[in-house]
């Protein structure tokens with residue numbers, strides 16, 4: 001789409017269209033700055049989906065990756081959920097299918113099935129409990145504590161991220177049955193990146209995402225989800241923080257904390273799928289009311305149970 005001289009700016013157009021469509025724009029923390037700038041709400045995947053369920057808007061423009069828009073559709077089936085670029089996928093979520101999980105469950109019939117929110121709706125429909133990087137440890141601890149709520153099952157399958165599973169194992173002491181999934185963006189952050197950045201910024205705190213390599217987590221001060229990183233950045237007395245997650249988060253951290261300095265642990269930690277959404281595509285989505293992401297009723301009902309279970313136990 002070409003914007004002619006003298007015509008409205010994209011931001012003005014988006015504002016107008018939002019009003020016309022009764023729409024809200026939800027933007028993940030890893031999106032491009034131009035997208036973060038026009039957000040009604042920025043956050044992590046579950047924060048955004050829960051906000052979607054609360055809003056009075058009829059249309060939700062979800063600027064993130066596909067499983068996130070699906071989660072919004074699961075939580076608010078009466079709303080129209082749009083993705084400005086429907087090809088924005090999460091490679092980690094694509095590393096396990098519902099069929100893969102059904103086979104894993106058959107092999108491990110005594111296991112409670114916990115799945116990261118970074119999964120497709122079909123996979124969520126096969127879970128007992130969903131979890132996020134913020135609450136994964138609490139979810140597993142709650143299962144260990146109250147096995148009776150899970151038919152006395154004493155094993156736990158944790159999918160799809162093996163490094164998040166490792167992290168949960170270390171924190172809970174519970175051996176998990178894992179899947180061989182990883183986030184291709186977070187594994188680009190290497191131990192030598194942390195060592196180098198610590199040398200450059202000796203007074204900085206280092207926080208990394210639990211999807212990072214265990215050898216990276218071992219060198220950090222803390223491993224935190226993106227929402228916890230935002231909280232940490234606000235509350236810490238440290239003036240400099242090295243950030244071990246997708247680089248897009250730094251834009252938000254700087255806006256929220258103008259008195260602090262943030263350094264990416266690695267400039268290579270870019271999720272290309274998170275960068276596909278642009279302001280132009282948002283205008284198109286609002287004009288055409290496309291592409292809609294809708295989860296079928298049968299899958300939605302089953303997937304919803306795993307999300308409700310998570311909210312019930314932690």
Ligand code: SF4
Pocket residue numbers: 065089090091092093118183184185186246271273274
């Ligand atoms: S950063 Fe990793 S987990 Fe997040 S959307 Fe990209 S590939 Fe998926």
